[in-house]
Amino acid sequence: xxxxxxxxxxxxxxxxxxxxxxxxxxxxxxxxxxxxxxxxxxxxxxxxxxxxxxxxxxxxxxxxxxxxxxxxxxxxxxxxxxxxxxxxxxxxxxxxxxxxxxxxxxxxxxxxxxxxxxxxxxxxxxxxxxxxxxxxxxxxxxxxxxxxxxxxxxxxxxxxxxxxxxxxxxxxxxxxxxxxxxxxxxxxxxxxxxxxxxxxxxxxxxxxxxxxxxxxxxxxxxxxxxxxxxxxxxxxxxxxxxxxxxxxxxxxxxxxxxxxxxxxxxxxxxxxxxxxxxxxxxxxxxxxxxxxxxxxxxxxxxxxxxxxxxxxxxxxxxxxxxxxxxxxxxxxxxxxxxxxxxxxxxxxxxxxxxxxxxxxxxxxxxxxxxxxxxxxxxxxxxxxxxxxxxxxxxxxxxxxxxxxxxxxxxxxxxxxxxxxxxxxxxxxxxxxxxxxxxxxxxxxxxxxxxxxxxxxxxxxxxxxxxxxxxxxxxxxx
Amino acid sequence: xxxxxxxxxxxxxxxxxxxxxxxxxxxxxxxxxxxxxxxxxxxxxxxxxxxxxxxxxxxxxxxxxxxxxxxxxxxxxxxxxxxxxxxxxxxxxxxxxxxxxxxxxxxxxxxxxxxxxxxxxxxxxxxxxxxxxxxxxxxxxxxxxxxxxxxxxxxxxxxxxxxxxxx
Numbered sequence: 001x002x003x004x005x006x007x008x009x010x011x012x013x014x015x016x017x018x019x020x021x022x023x024x025x026x027x028x029x030x031x032x033x034x035x036x037x038x039x040x041x042x043x044x045x046x047x048x049x050x051x052x053x054x055x056x057x058x059x060x061x062x063x064x065x066x067x068x069x070x071x072x073x074x075x076x077x078x079x080x081x082x083x084x085x086x087x088x089x090x091x092x093x094x095x096x097x098x099x100x101x102x103x104x105x106x107x108x109x110x111x112x113x114x115x116x117x118x119x120x121x122x123x124x125x126x127x128x129x130x131x132x133x134x135x136x137x138x139x140x141x142x143x144x145x146x147x148x149x150x151x152x153x154x155x156x157x158x159x160x161x162x163x164x165x166x167x168x169x170x171x172x173x174x175x176x177x178x179x180x181x182x183x184x185x186x187x188x189x190x191x192x193x194x195x196x197x198x199x200x201x202x203x204x205x206x207x208x209x210x211x212x213x214x215x216x217x218x219x220x221x222x223x224x225x226x227x228x229x230x231x232x233x234x235x236x237x238x239x240x241x242x243x244x245x246x247x248x249x250x251x252x253x254x255x256x257x258x259x260x261x262x263x264x265x266x267x268x269x270x271x272x273x274x275x276x277x278x279x280x281x282x283x284x285x286x287x288x289x290x291x292x293x294x295x296x297x298x299x300x301x302x303x304x305x306x307x308x309x310x311x312x313x314x315x316x317x318x319x320x321x322x323x324x325x326x327x328x329x330x331x332x333x334x335x336x337x338x339x340x341x342x343x344x345x346x347x348x349x350x351x352x353x354x355x356x357x358x359x360x361x362x363x364x365x366x367x368x369x370x371x372x373x374x375x376x377x378x379x380x381x382x383x384x385x386x387x388x389x390x391x392x393x394x395x396x397x398x399x400x401x402x403x404x405x406x407x408x409x410x411x412x413x414x415x416x417x418x419x420x421x422x423x424x425x426x427x428x429x430x431x432x433x434x435x436x437x438x439x440x441x442x443x444x445x446x447x448x449x450x451x452x453x454x455x456x457x458x459x460x461x462x463x464x465x466x467x468x469x470x471x472x473x474x475x476x477x
Numbered sequence: 478x479x480x481x482x483x484x485x486x487x488x489x490x491x492x493x494x495x496x497x498x499x500x501x502x503x504x505x506x507x508x509x510x511x512x513x514x515x516x517x518x519x520x521x522x523x524x525x526x527x528x529x530x531x532x533x534x535x536x537x538x539x540x541x542x543x544x545x546x547x548x549x550x551x552x553x554x555x556x557x558x559x560x561x562x563x564x565x566x567x568x569x570x571x572x573x574x575x576x577x578x579x580x581x582x583x584x585x586x587x588x589x590x591x592x593x594x595x596x597x598x599x600x601x602x603x604x605x606x607x608x609x610x611x612x613x614x615x616x617x618x619x620x621x622x623x624x625x626x627x628x629x630x631x632x633x634x635x636x637x638x639x640x641x642x643x644x
Contacts, residue, residue, distance in 0.1 A: 011584035012604045017496040025514045032518045038480040039527045
């Protein structure tokens with residue numbers, strides 16, 4: 001080559017790409033790769049990354065920048081792990097919310113994974129709220145923030161579930177929707193109980209307990225703004241003005257209601273799809289039976305630990321699920337596969353709700369003494385979730401008053417001795433509960449504080465809290 | 478090794494070269510970076526969608542080349558005089574050696590003054606080391622044209638650089 005060409009060539013290579021830029025672009029490309037996963041793993045068989053020269057200098061070419069950042073990541077690993085348990089107001093909480101959780105989010109690619117993750121995060125926010133409230137550390141601001149986050153996550157779940165449904169993956173959509181709904185429902189009950197407990201301990205003090213008040217009455221304009229458009233459509237007088245303020249509890253209820261509606265739609269769709277599908281009904285039956293069996297084991301352990309009174313509601317729910325299951329089996333044998341399918345789905349959901357109830361009991365058992373002395377009213381409210389008919393009529397229990405009077409789930413004709421025994425036990429429990437409730441009402445009317453081992457001269461609840469953080473929402477099915 | 482790892486290896490291997498190519502074509506460092514990034518991401522999309530590529534390196538160049546052409550079509554190309562006045566900016570990683578830096582400037586300036594078609598070919602040939610046959614394939618030109626233009630480019634280069642290098 002002529003000399004000047006050599007120089008020319010040499011000079012050109014003096015133009016370097018800055019290592020920082022190189023790394024930045026590398027990260028961007030990695031992100032793009034993550035967002036757009038390879039369809040076919042085989043494709044790279046044919047692609048040959050031609051080695052112009054053996055890449056001995058790859059290591060040297062990688063700038064120390066990358067090594068350092070890797071070191072920081074490794075060192076920081078301990079921090080992000082410790083942040084998992086952090087509560088709002090805690091030192092590590094910002095890391096949890098701004099680093100750890102978003103990091104997990106970037107690793108989720110499919111709509112299904114995203115929905116599952118969002119549901120877990122929603123559950124987390126609720127548990128944080130409950131922990132704080134039980135500690136007496138819940139402020140209005142925090143409550144508002146948590147409600148915001150909850151809405152965001154719940155909305156994300158529902159959006160992704162809708163996306164799954166649109167994409168045709170109705171099964172997964174239904175499953176995730178079920179789990180979220182069951183979870184929200186359980187949380188709502190827990191919070192109601194916490195609120196009631198607060199009122200009880202407060203007795204007739206004129207001094208409102210700030211912390212509990214905030215749990216019940218935190219105002220979050222942002223939350224209300226993200227409440228469903230459907231709700232706004234119904235309330236036509238909301239144009240222009242700032243939307244109506246909503247509490248954390250109402251948010252949960254709203255979301256739970258929405259989740260339930262979405263759930264019912266999905267179940268109907270799934271049922272339609274599997275109209276004549278015997279196989280689908282069979283699969284669903286297997287799933288329901290598994291769920292019931294698992295929950296039964298769980299329930300047995302919990303009953304042994306906390307007493308049957310505490311887990312009574314879950315027992316009732318689980319029994320109801322079993323009843324529905326046997327109804328489904330009847331339909332199945334009569335070749336009514338679509339009906340059977342719906343029943344199996346309901347039974348499955350019932351088992352999940354029972355499970356959630358048990359989890360809730362575990363959470364609060366240690367600090368709410370009423371659980372050991374008798375069944376508090378919230379468990380009563382949870383105990384009667386009527387069976388949904390295919391026609392779609394859902395007699396929801398809106399009022400606690402109806403709880404004890406709600407019709408018992410229909411029983412099958414073939415009653416084994418065990419079932420009969422359970423029925424009798426159930427009736428006895430209900431009678432007992434009715435009596436206790438009447439007592440409680442009488443007591444609260446008289447203004448006397450409900451006897452608890454924890455006297456509270458101050459409005460703060462002084463019981464110790466340790467929410468079991470390991471019992472996370474289990475969405476693996 | 479999965480496709481992702483293979484691809485990111487390709488990045489590690491070819492990023493510099495692709496960037497340099499883009500730079501000498503557009504003479505704007507920021508644009509060059511963007512173009513390089515875009516070339517890689519688009520290549521990945523193509524691969525992830527299930528297409529096969531025989532020669533990844535050539536493919537990357539082709540994508541980059543197309544991007545550059547699109548760019549120059551969208552924006553009115555800067556006039557030669559403007560470039561002459563603007564001069565070639567020093568990047569953050571300009572080589573320390575003053576000699577090298579000057580070389581770079583001289584060469585870059587010289588390149589600017591060469592007509593785009595010839596310039597491109599020169600870059601492809603001497604910077605990227607692409608044999609004329611590949612150039613012909615990449616730029617969709619008959620080989621004869623490639624040879625001719627390379628020759629012309631070399632002539633111009635020699636004249637422009639003769640003062641500096643006494644070639």
